[in-house]
Amino acid sequence: MEPIFLVVIIFYLLSTIGYLIYLFLQKDFLQKTGFYLLATGFLCHTVELGYQFVQSGQFPASNLHETLSLAGWTTAGVFLLLQYKFGLKILGVYAAPLITFAMLIAARLPDVSRETRNLLNNFWLITHVVAIFIGEAALALACGAGLLYLLQEHAIKSKHRGFFFKRLPSLELLDHTGYACIVTGFTMLTFGLITGLIYAKSVWGRFWSWDPKEVWSGITWLLYAALLHQRLTFGWRGRRAAIMAIIGFAVILFTFLGVNFLLKGHHGEFTRM
Amino acid sequence: MGSKWDIVLLGLNHKTAPVALRECLAISKDETSIALKAFQELPSVREVMLFSTCNRVEVLMVVQDKMNSVDAVKLFLSGLKHLPVSEFERSLYIYEGDDAVRHVFRVAASLDSMVVGEPQILGQIKEAYHMATTTKTSGVLLNKLLHRTFFVAKRVRTETGIGDNAVSISYAAVELGRKIFGTFEGKKVLLIGAGEMAELAVEHLIRNRAGDILVANRTFETGVDLAMKFKGQAIRFDEIEDALKQVDIIISSTGSPDYVVTRNHVKGIARQRHNRPLFFIDIAVPRDIDPEINRLSNSYVYDIDDLQGIVDENVEDRNKEAIKGERIVDEAVISFRHWYESLEVIPTIVELRKKVEEIAKGELEKTLHAVKHLSSDDIKAINRMTEAMVNKILHDPTMLLKNSGQLQDKSVYLDVTRKLFKLDE
Numbered sequence: 007m008e009p010i011f012l013v014v015i016i017f018y019l020l021s022t023i024g025y026l027i028y029l030f031l032q033k034d035f036l037q038k039t040g041f042y043l044l045a046t047g048f049l050c051h052t053v054e055l056g057y058q059f060v061q062s063g064q065f066p067a068s069n070l071h072e073t074l075s076l077a078g079w080t081t082a083g084v085f086l087l088l089q090y091k092f093g094l095k096i097l098g099v100y101a102a103p104l105i106t107f108a109m110l111i112a113a114r115l116p117d118v119s120r121e122t123r124n125l126l127n128n129f130w131l132i133t134h135v136v137a138i139f140i141g142e143a144a145l146a147l148a149c150g151a152g153l154l155y156l157l158q159e160h161a162i163k164s165k166h167r168g169f170f171f172k173r174l175p176s177l178e179l180l181d182h183t184g185y186a187c188i189v190t191g192f193t194m195l196t197f198g199l200i201t202g203l204i205y206a207k208s209v210w211g212r213f214w215s216w217d218p219k220e221v222w223s224g225i226t227w228l229l230y231a232a233l234l235h236q237r238l239t240f241g242w243r244g245r246r247a248a249i250m251a252i253i254g255f256a257v258i259l260f261t262f263l264g265v266n267f268l269l270k271g272h273h274g275e276f277t278r279m
Numbered sequence: 280m281g282s283k284w285d286i287v288l289l290g291l292n293h294k295t296a297p298v299a300l301r302e303c304l305a306i307s308k309d310e311t312s313i314a315l316k317a318f319q320e321l322p323s324v325r326e327v328m329l330f331s332t333c334n335r336v337e338v339l340m341v342v343q344d345k346m347n348s349v350d351a352v353k354l355f356l357s358g359l360k361h362l363p364v365s366e367f368e369r370s371l372y373i374y375e376g377d378d379a380v381r382h383v384f385r386v387a388a389s390l391d392s393m394v395v396g397e398p399q400i401l402g403q404i405k406e407a408y409h410m411a412t413t414t415k416t417s418g419v420l421l422n423k424l425l426h427r428t429f430f431v432a433k434r435v436r437t438e439t440g441i442g443d444n445a446v447s448i449s450y451a452a453v454e455l456g457r458k459i460f461g462t463f464e465g466k467k468v469l470l471i472g473a474g475e476m477a478e479l480a481v482e483h484l485i486r487n488r489a490g491d492i493l494v495a496n497r498t499f500e501t502g503v504d505l506a507m508k509f510k511g512q513a514i515r516f517d518e519i520e521d522a523l524k525q526v527d528i529i530i531s532s533t534g535s536p537d538y539v540v541t542r543n544h545v546k547g548i549a550r551q552r553h554n555r556p557l558f559f560i561d562i563a564v565p566r567d568i569d570p571e572i573n574r575l576s577n578s579y580v581y582d583i584d585d586l587q588g589i590v591d592e593n594v595e596d597r598n599k600e601a602i603k604g605e606r607i608v609d610e611a612v613i614s615f616r617h618w619y620e621s622l623e624v625i626p627t628i629v630e631l632r633k634k635v636e637e638i639a640k641g642e643l644e645k646t647l648h649a650v651k652h653l654s655s656d657d658i659k660a661i662n663r664m665t666e667a668m669v670n671k672i673l674h675d676p677t678m679l680l681k682n683s684g685q686l687q688d689k690s691v692y693l694d695v696t697r698k699l700f701k702l703d704e
Binding site for chain 2: 158162163165167171174175176177178179240241242243244245246
């Protein structure tokens with residue numbers, strides 16, 4: 007493992023610790039510390055990925071180690087943007103550990119470089135991968151906002167309030183943030199799927215080849231499309247939207263990892279260990 | 280050494296005196312200024328301030344002869360309020376020194392209040408102090424003490440959660456609403472019925488920039504009057520169902536024996552509302568709002584017991600936080616005592632001498648270090664000259680301070696000396 011990778015993990019880990027202490031003590035400086043540590047980690051991570059790209063001459067998404075690291079990086083980036091825009095401080099308590107977790111697993115996996123086939127340097131492919139990852143990062147955060155929503159809703163409905171009531175923001179803010187995440191995530195996912203189709207056409211001569219990952223991506227896309235449709239036409243919000251966001255992310259996780267381990271297909275090698 | 284001045288406080292509060300007695304002794308603003316002037320006439324009283332709220336009457340003094348002053352104040356209050364001393368004597372507490380200081384700090388920090396953490400008391404003390412400064416009955420000691428008091432009270436408020444949580448039903452309801460809606464801006468409120476608590480809740484919401492207010496009352500005229508009060512709009516009782524489509528917060532307080540809003544009312548309109556959240560605050564007994572509504576998604580119902588439960592919990596939290604407040608007060612009492620003790624003459628004279636000598640020594644060393652050609656005799660001569668200068672400069676101030684016991688107010692001179700020479704740093 008490169009030393010810089012270790013530095014990245016340490017920053018993410020410290021950020022996680024900062025956020026967890028913030029959860030208990032509720033001091034604002036802890037949350038700020040967590041945020042800046044994460045931002046620093048993200049910058050180092052960017053440098054690390056850039057270095058990998060230049061070094062190997064191919065986009066760093068060729069094995070599970072690299073894709074997990076890329077997932078961590080995009081999640082961190084999307085989280086930082088979201089935090090900047092909505093100021094949903096408590097979301098860091100979810101995002102920082104999630105990113106750290108992905109990175110720790112990535113660190114445990116061997117980083118064996120594949121033979122360069124220049125397959126990964128196609129413009130459409132890079133756009134496809136980046137768009138999908140950003141979209142999935144946003145949807146991961148939507149899942150976080152959904153979880154927090156359910157916790158807070160339970161605190162209010164059950165009238166027992168308890169640990170989370172004070173610590174979590176209003177239902178409105180959680181719902182709103184979750185919605186913004188889903189809109190962003192869905193847009194990027196759509197864009198990613200389209201570029202993926204174009205790429206498939208250019209390489210295999212057809213847009214769609216019923217590869218399991220393609221199928222599951224389609225299912226994921228339909229799921230979120232349904233959620234957005236319900237929200238826009240019937241005002242599906244709150245609890246139902248939160249649950250859907252969580253289910254949606256579970257499907258994404260399956261599409262991202264499960265499909266590769268359980269089913270076969272041409273996406274397989276990118277997440278091979 | 281001159282005679283010692285003591286800080287003495289006497290008073291009574293909600294814990295020592297029943298409300299009937301507190302009413303009899305409550306002192307109005309005009310009476311306060313008369314009282315302050317009268318107290319100042321007493322030969323044994325140097326400084327004095329007085330504050331009176333519905334929960335307490337307190338006289339804070341700097342005196343020379345505690346017993347005499349306390350008796351004089353009692354007599355004066357008795358005369359002012361036409362109440363024999365024996366009627367209120369047993370309810371009085373008398374503190375001096377550290378205890379008096381601690382009491383003032385605790386009162387201002389709202390640790391001694393009936394509702395711990397209530398914020399008004401600090402303002403009331405500030406007003407009383409302002410009164411004392413304009414009547415010119417406060418001096419060095421009270422000025423210092425009160426400034427410390429304001430500082431301590433602010434610290435307790437910011438560093439503990441003593442004032443954090445709502446301890447009244449209507450505030451608790453508003454706090455809950457904040458956890459649902461985030462902000463009340465543009466949120467529409469429907470008041471069903473009338474009643475003090477319900478109206479108070481509406482007022483809180485308006486203060487938090489809630490949007491339109493609708494008022495529904497069985498007697499339409501009453502509704503119109505209430506609506507005028509809130510600059511809202513009155514609707515008829517049978518229009519409630521329709522109004523549910525547009526409002527966000529419903530506060531209900533009617534005498535109706537049955538539910539005014541039922542589960543089916545709300546279920547039917549959810550779609551038309553685009554599932555926007557609805558928050559019901561039910562202050563009525565028997566209840567107005569069907570509790571089953573709480574099970575519908577995006578609808579929240581809190582009845583009076585739920586709200587009372589929150590209030591009780593919050594009071595408990597405040598009492599826990601108050602322990603931290605007591606620690607801050609204890610620290611402040613110690614630091615005030617240090618300042619107070621520094622007002623004794625001797626330490627000030629010693630510190631003053633030390634400071635001037637150090638300056639002289641430092642400058643002498645610097646000069647001698649730079650000028651190398653002096654003989655040892657020259658150096659001795661310069662040393663002697665410096666010493667003589669220090670002594671001559673310090674002679675008059677020292678004499679003045681030593682004789683200050685005969686002066687009007689020793690502490691003024693000491694305080695000025697300490698400030699002029701920055702002896703407290």
